[in-house]
Amino acid sequence: MVDKYSENQIQEALQELNAACESPWQIRDAKLCKQFKFANFSRAFGFMSSVALLAERADHHPEWFNVYNRVEIELTTHEADGISHRDFDLATKIEALLS
């Protein structure tokens, strides 16, 4: 069982996550969200393939949208009915792909 983060926990974890990011993740509709832009579709989909593998490994899958060079990722934890450490863990690994 995974516990839902409180508003305070979310803000603290968000600050820590974004300290290492060029552009910030945001909270929207109880989801941890970020939009990524790449040079072209080939790079965007390569990124998505890496994220897919991270997600499958963590058994925690994003809601995501892509068109051409743009990828929008939304993370939430359904069983916790909100945002949990699992969302921040995956976001941290996603960011590491870009460094």
Added chain:
Amino acid sequence: MVDKYSENQIQEALQELNAACESPWQIRDAKLCKQFKFANFSRAFGFMSSVALLAERADHHPEWFNVYNRVEIELTTHEADGISHRDFDLATKIEALLS
């Protein structure tokens, strides 16, 4: 330059496309749309990888959304400001992946 299909052309092409599909493509907001469901994320993302290659080959990229085993594809032709033969061509190739 790619011409936008008229309403009649769309309905005719849609009927032809759907004749070969188990579940139908639909027109929504001037886009050719379909939702696909798979057994799990691994199969859904394998399908997406094949679609990505078809799209790159055709230089015509979908707007698409995925969560776990569900993939939603929307096709439109920006330069034609509507639906064109390019959308139906790609949809036909996408369907062929599932046959």
Added chain:
Amino acid sequence: MVDKYSENQIQEALQELNAACESPWQIRDAKLCKQFKFANFSRAFGFMSSVALLAERADHHPEWFNVYNRVEIELTTHEADGISHRDFDLATKIEALLS
């Protein structure tokens, strides 16, 4: 720690695996091997993406080769210095992708 299968265990597991396959897996150089052919590169790489996700989930990665529509997969368990149940587990999941 994963135990290496004995020659008898390998033959038994191989028979069980191949009972469900159109074309057989084989043992070569202490690896569980099979070559797959697809209609084109798009389908071959879609298959590879699904296999990549299965492999990452199992934390057990294939040695594999691709050219165009052909995929050659070799499975072995380095820590067991031979073939183990992990290779047969992954092969079974790979076959399930094609059914």
Added chain:
Amino acid sequence: MVDKYSENQIQEALQELNAACESPWQIRDAKLCKQFKFANFSRAFGFMSSVALLAERADHHPEWFNVYNRVEIELTTHEADGISHRDFDLATKIEALLS
């Protein structure tokens, strides 16, 4: 029809290609070859997905091998029975993915 590069053309193109690379491409068995290493499988397969899209776009597909974080790419032009500008074009695009 694509012409096979002469030995001189290959050496010239190879020098130009490698001027921009951290580690060099090499000629082996009339193929343009390089081995790539990544932090883990997730990154290696993300790279492969991008390369797959470049290859499909160019309709020129690599012979490649992967195990975990290692990717070996071999490029040759079958219709030219040797190395051609198509191999150097794809290698240049592959290198651009890493910059």
